[in-house]
Amino acid sequence: MEIVLALGIGIFTASGIWLLFRPRTFQVIIGLCLLSYAVNLFILAMGRLRMDAPPIIERGVAVDPSQYADPLPQALVLTAIVISFATTALLLVVLLASRGQTGTDHVDGEEKDGEP
Amino acid sequence: MSGWASHLVIGPIVVPLVAAAAMLLFNDRRTWLKRALGIATTVALFAMALVLLQTVSTPAADGGPARPLVYLLGDWAAPFGIVLVADRLSVLMLMLTSILGFAAMVYALARWDRAGPRFHALFLLLLMGVNGAFLTGDIFNLFVFFEILLAASYGLVLHGSGVVRIKAGLHYVTINVATSLLFLIGVSLIYGVTGTLNMADLAARIPHVPASDLMLLEGGAAILGIAFLVKAGMWPLSFWLPTTYAAAAPPAAALFAIMSKVGIYVILRLSSLFFGQDAGAAAGFADTWLTIGGLATIAYGVIGILSAQTLTRVAGNYILISSGTLLAAIGTDSATVWAAALFYLVSSTLAVAAFYLLIEPVERGERDELAPGAPGAIFEDEYVGTFDEEEDESGIAIPATIAVLGGGFILCSLLLSGLPPLSGFIAKFAIIDGLLIFEDTIAPTTWALIALIILSGLAAMITMTRAGIDLLWTPADRPQSYLRVVEAAPIALLLALCFVLMVQAGPVMGYMEATARALGQPHLYSEAVLSAPRISQPPVAP
Numbered sequence: 001m002e003i004v005l006a007l008g009i010g011i012f013t014a015s016g017i018w019l020l021f022r023p024r025t026f027q028v029i030i031g032l033c034l035l036s037y038a039v040n041l042f043i044l045a046m047g048r049l050r051m052d053a054p055p056i057i058e059r060g061v062a063v064d065p066s067q068y069a070d071p072l073p074q075a076l077v078l079t080a081i082v083i084s085f086a087t088t089a090l091l092l093v094v095l096l097a098s099r100g101q102t103g104t105d106h107v108d109g110e111e112k113d114g115e116p
Numbered sequence: 117m118s119g120w121a122s123h124l125v126i127g128p129i130v131v132p133l134v135a136a137a138a139m140l141l142f143n144d145r146r147t148w149l150k151r152a153l154g155i156a157t158t159v160a161l162f163a164m165a166l167v168l169l170q171t172v173s174t175p176a177a178d179g180g181p182a183r184p185l186v187y188l189l190g191d192w193a194a195p196f197g198i199v200l201v202a203d204r205l206s207v208l209m210l211m212l213t214s215i216l217g218f219a220a221m222v223y224a225l226a227r228w229d230r231a232g233p234r235f236h237a238l239f240l241l242l243l244m245g246v247n248g249a250f251l252t253g254d255i256f257n258l259f260v261f262f263e264i265l266l267a268a269s270y271g272l273v274l275h276g277s278g279v280v281r282i283k284a285g286l287h288y289v290t291i292n293v294a295t296s297l298l299f300l301i302g303v304s305l306i307y308g309v310t311g312t313l314n315m316a317d318l319a320a321r322i323p324h325v326p327a328s329d330l331m332l333l334e335g336g337a338a339i340l341g342i343a344f345l346v347k348a349g350m351w352p353l354s355f356w357l358p359t360t361y362a363a364a365a366p367p368a369a370a371l372f373a374i375m376s377k378v379g380i381y382v383i384l385r386l387s388s389l390f391f392g393q394d395a396g397a398a399a400g401f402a403d404t405w406l407t408i409g410g411l412a413t414i415a416y417g418v419i420g421i422l423s424a425q426t427l428t429r430v431a432g433n434y435i436l437i438s439s440g441t442l443l444a445a446i447g448t449d450s451a452t453v454w455a456a457a458l459f460y461l462v463s464s465t466l467a468v469a470a471f472y473l474l475i476e477p478v479e480r481g482e483r484d485e486l487a488p489g490a491p492g493a494i495f496e497d498e499y500v501g502t503f504d505e506e507e508d509e510s511g512i513a514i515p516a517t518i519a520v521l522g523g524g525f526i527l528c529s530l531l532l533s534g535l536p537p538l539s540g541f542i543a544k545f546a547i548i549d550g551l552l553i554f555e556d557t558i559a560p561t562t563w564a565l566i567a568l569i570i571l572s573g574l575a576a577m578i579t580m581t582r583a584g585i586d587l588l589w590t591p592a593d594r595p596q597s598y599l600r601v602v603e604a605a606p607i608a609l610l611l612a613l614c615f616v617l618m619v620q621a622g623p624v625m626g627y628m629e630a631t632a633r634a635l636g637q638p639h640l641y642s643e644a645v646l647s648a649p650r651i652s653q654p655p656v657a658p
Contacts, residue, residue: 079260
């Protein structure tokens with residue numbers, strides 16, 4: 001479990017960073033998406049990995065907290081997902097505006113020689 | 117404080133949010149309604165900051181130092197619920213934000229608020245995010261408020277449209293989205309080690325972190341710090357700042373001056389709470405790095421300001437110099453220097469905001485590439501007017517424009533370069549005095565800092581003199597520029613406040629010293645937050 005998650009985060013991050021440094025705006029956006037997936041998984045992992053454990057305790061029953069998953073990172077991940085979704089949407093609008101105004105999808109708004 | 121007054125702490129967040137939401141209900145054609153609502157909100161923010169300032173600087177009933185005001189949202193006890201904390205530092209920053217907000221809002225009346233849609237709503241949301249970042253007592257909510265202020269600032273960078281803004285905006289958005297991810301990694305690492313996100317609780321727990329986890333904690337704090345240092349513009353994370361701020365519309369740029377101070381504020385708050393003297397093994401973490409980074413930032417800013425070709429770049433590089441000075445001062449970890457640095461923060465923010473507002477009238481007619489054209493309507497209720505369309509109600513033109521502009525320019529130059537007698541000089545003098553006063557042997561970095569502070573003033577003066585001669589002295593063959601009262605008044609207000617800072621330097625410095633002392637006692641902050649009484653449960657008598 002740990003190794004799969006760690007590999008997943010690593011691959012997402014590596015691909016995300018590679019794409020982030022590409023010259024095309026669309027690649028940059030996909031890179032940021034992948035990075036945000038990696039970060040979300042990372043936040044979840046910081047609450048310790050638990051299989052089959054509920055995050056919500058029942059009211060009025062004496063409970064053993066060690067039988068439950070940590071709910072806080074899950075709440076944080078939800079917030080982070082919403083926020084990164086919104087900023088990605090906004091970035092897409094800027095991308096389209098940039099494409100429309102400059103006529104190119106290069107991140108600097110102008111084509112450079114020798115770049116893919 | 118009791119009853120309704122106890123809810124005042126959340127006011128600086130709720131009021132702009134509600135006002136911004138209400139504005140969306142109205143068509144963009146009803147400009148004056150939105151303007152009135154916007155200005156009324158900034159005035160209300162100022163009034164709330166004033167009352168809060170009075171409350172937090174009144175000593176406690178038992179004669180001890182004033183306690184921070186703690187607001188438990190939903191009446192959940194800290195550290196389980198979300199808390200807002202208003203202490204001297206936060207209220208000082210709230211005050212500064214409301215003043216800048218008011219000045220920039222009035223300035224925008226002249227014409228900038230009609231350069232694109234939804235200016236007032238975005239502006240108020242930015243104020244809400246900044247206020248929230250100053251008030252929150254929880255690092256995850258800090259993230260949320262950061263995102264709010266960033267989202268609003270994306271809109272404001274693009275306000276007025278045009279190729280330059282869109283290019284700068286694309287870079288700005290991308291950099292900030294990437295930094296937000298670093299922010300999240302830092303927050304989750306700190307949570308993984310300590311199991312809490314409440315700043316007061318963190319301050320209480322960090323001394324007890326076992327040595328084996330210390331590296332993870334410091335790694336998390338360092339990654340978190342990167343996010344704020346990008347905002348503050350520490351070299352080498354600052355390359356985006358002058359370009360973006362230069363591209364933004366003047367009122368937006370003036371407000372962005374406080375945005376880079378949000379980064380400085382968080383660094384100061386977190387390093388004093390988490391890595392102060394009580395922090396055990398983690399004490400003094402990153403102080404050396406802050407000093408060195410600050411020195412490099414000042415040096416970079418000095419080179420930038422000397423090579424700047426346009427005034428907006430001068431202002432952007434001045435923001436870097438001021439961030440560098442503040443970071444280096446925070447790194448010294450001495451309460452005297454901190455007090456002086458806070459004074460410098462207020463003075464330099466007011467000065468650079470006034471300068472951003474002044475640049476556009478001074479350069480008007482000189483270059484037109486940034487003047488927004490008349491883009492087509494994006495939303496169907498959008499007001500599309502040509503930019504030159506003058507409205508008499510926006511204010512009358514002032515005669516002797518050049519004299520007024522020249523006077524403002526000279527005052528700005530004095531403030532930016534830190535020459536006597538204005539507050540810029542007092543601030544720099546106090547920092548240098550604080551650096552020298554208690555030291556028996558003076559470290560090389562301290563000498564470097566003093567030298568750079570003086571050198572940066574010289575560089576600012578050279579550049580401003582050059583630009584002033586070029587723009588204001590040489591007879592121009594361009595048409596006589598004009599200035600409206602609504603444009604001159606906010607600049608005059610900001611410069612007048614620098615005068616007040618100069619005349620009232622004693623009391624203001626007293627407040628700053630008390631603030632710096634409170635920052636040096638993080639346990640008082642922790643106790644105040646963690647023992648904050650819930651409303652539904654009266655406190656147990658001791």
